[in-house]
Amino acid sequence: MNKAYIIALMVIGIAAGFTMWAFSSSMTPYVDIAGALTHESAVQVRGKILHDSPDAPKPYYDSKIKALRFWLEDEKKKRIEVIYRGAKPDAFDTAPETAAHGIVRKDANGAIIFDSDSLVVKCPSKYDDTKSQQKDKTYSAGGKA
Amino acid sequence: MGRPAHRIESRRVIEAKELEIAPKTHNFFSHGILAEAVSLLKKDLLAEIRTRVAICAVGVFAFSALLLIGLATASLKDTQTISTLSGISRPAWDATSKMSLLWVLLCFAAFAGLAHTFVHEEEAGTVLALRMNAAPESIYFGKFAFNMILLSGVAVCVTPVYVLLTQMPTGSIGLFVLLMGSGCFGLAGTATIIGAIAAKAGGSGALFGAIGLPLLVVFLMLLMNASSTLFTVDAAPVRCVRDIGGLLSYGILIAAVSVLTFKFVWED
Numbered sequence: 502m503n504k505a506y507i508i509a510l511m512v513i514g515i516a517a518g519f520t521m522w523a524f525s526s527s528m529t530p531y532v533d534i535a536g537a538l539t540h541e542s543a544v545q546v547r548g549k550i551l552h553d554s555p556d557a558p559k560p561y562y563d564s565k566i567k568a569l570r571f572w573l574e575d576e577k578k579k580r581i582e583v584i585y586r587g588a589k590p591d592a593f594d595t596a597p598e599t600a601a602h603g604i605v606r607k608d609a610n611g612a613i614i615f616d617s618d619s620l621v622v623k624c625p626s627k628y629d630d631t632k633s634q635q636k637d638k639t640y641s642a643g644g645k646a
Numbered sequence: 647m648g649r650p651a652h653r654i655e656s657r658r659v660i661e662a663k664e665l666e667i668a669p670k671t672h673n674f675f676s677h678g679i680l681a682e683a684v685s686l687l688k689k690d691l692l693a694e695i696r697t698r699v700a701i702c703a704v705g706v707f708a709f710s711a712l713l714l715i716g717l718a719t720a721s722l723k724d725t726q727t728i729s730t731l732s733g734i735s736r737p738a739w740d741a742t743s744k745m746s747l748l749w750v751l752l753c754f755a756a757f758a759g760l761a762h763t764f765v766h767e768e769e770a771g772t773v774l775a776l777r778m779n780a781a782p783e784s785i786y787f788g789k790f791a792f793n794m795i796l797l798s799g800v801a802v803c804v805t806p807v808y809v810l811l812t813q814m815p816t817g818s819i820g821l822f823v824l825l826m827g828s829g830c831f832g833l834a835g836t837a838t839i840i841g842a843i844a845a846k847a848g849g850s851g852a853l854f855g856a857i858g859l860p861l862l863v864v865f866l867m868l869l870m871n872a873s874s875t876l877f878t879v880d881a882a883p884v885r886c887v888r889d890i891g892g893l894l895s896y897g898i899l900i901a902a903v904s905v906l907t908f909k910f911v912w913e914d
Contacts, residue, residue: 506906509905509906513899513902513903513906516896516899517899519891519892519895520868520892520895520899523871523892523895524864524892526888527867527870
């Protein structure tokens with residue numbers, strides 16, 4: 502192989518490595534709550550929204566700080582309070598799970614919270630098999646009639 | 647099955663045989679390539695000075711965009727705030743937002759003018775002559791140099807006016823110049839190879855934008871990272887090297903890959 506091509510390939514390799522290193526810093530990793538507590542930068546945490554848990558308050562809008570507050574529980578059953586400072590997603594009240602993008606910090610009272618600036622909620626109706634099966638039955642019944 | 651026994655000849659060699667002339671042979675990085683690239687750059691600059699097509703396209707866009715930005719952002723004050731993840735309110739129209747808008751302007755200005763370099767060769771019917779008289783590498787270097795000069799010229803003219811209009815801080819002036827230079831390098835490299843692909847596909851500006859989008863998304867993400875680092879007070883040196891160096895390395899990566907693959911775009 503031509504010497505110049507070897508040099509060009511080496512340049513490409515070094516530049517690609519450096520670019521990947523720089524690009525990885527702009528990515529937000531998915532972590533669990535324990536991982537979020539150790540991260541100093543923004544992360545994404547996925548978990549169950551505690552709508553009706555007996556030992557956690559229901560989600561509510563805190564007018565003092567103009568933010569939605571709710572508790573999130575990850576797969577390891579670890580919980581953290583989330584403060585979300587944005588418009589509440591339409592499907593939030595019925596969504597079983599959410600992925601919150603944000604950072605762990607202490608609030609004015611010194612409590613550890615997850616300060617989030619974006620929420621991605623899973624719309625339950627889109628993933629409900631029983632509903633879709635019922636709908637199929639309705640359509641098939643209508644077809645027969 | 648498989649490849650035929652005879653060697654598949656490149657389009658340049660076939661065209662040379664048809665015209666009964668011997669195609670030039672070149673060595674990578676040899677004096678011939680550099681001289682050809684400089685000749686091509688001179689030819690493009692001369693043609694541009696005569697016709698002023700790219701300068702007018704970029705200039706009119708940059709001037710109207712600057713005027714619009716000036717009018718649209720006149721009412722925005724630094725006191726308008728949004729809350730951040732750290733719980734501290736920051737100005738909605740802050741330095742990073744201003745830098746983003748400057749690069750939006752430069753990107754669109756680049757796309758308005760830089761696609762022209764190869765499309766013009768196709769339209770004028772000079773592609774064959776160019777293909778016969780210059781190696782693909784020297785054509786890439788020549789066109790890349792022309793795009794780099796055009797884009798740097800636009801950046802040099804637009805940035806001071808934009809800084810005055812929006813009162814954008816520049817942070818460390820050395821890092822600012824390095825960021826702008828790295829950005830122009832990456833954008834010119836991307837625009838050159840995408841312009842060549844779009845021209846060979848017989849496309850126009852719309853195709854240029856569509857093909858360029860995936861490459862530009864990565865470029866813009868690196869650019870925003872670098873801008874954020876530039877405006878961070880007392881940013882760690884490692885962060886400066888990673889983010890601003892990452893932007894420069896992306897430009898080098900695009901240019902190096904383009905040099906190696908340009909032959910296939912140009913000749914096949």
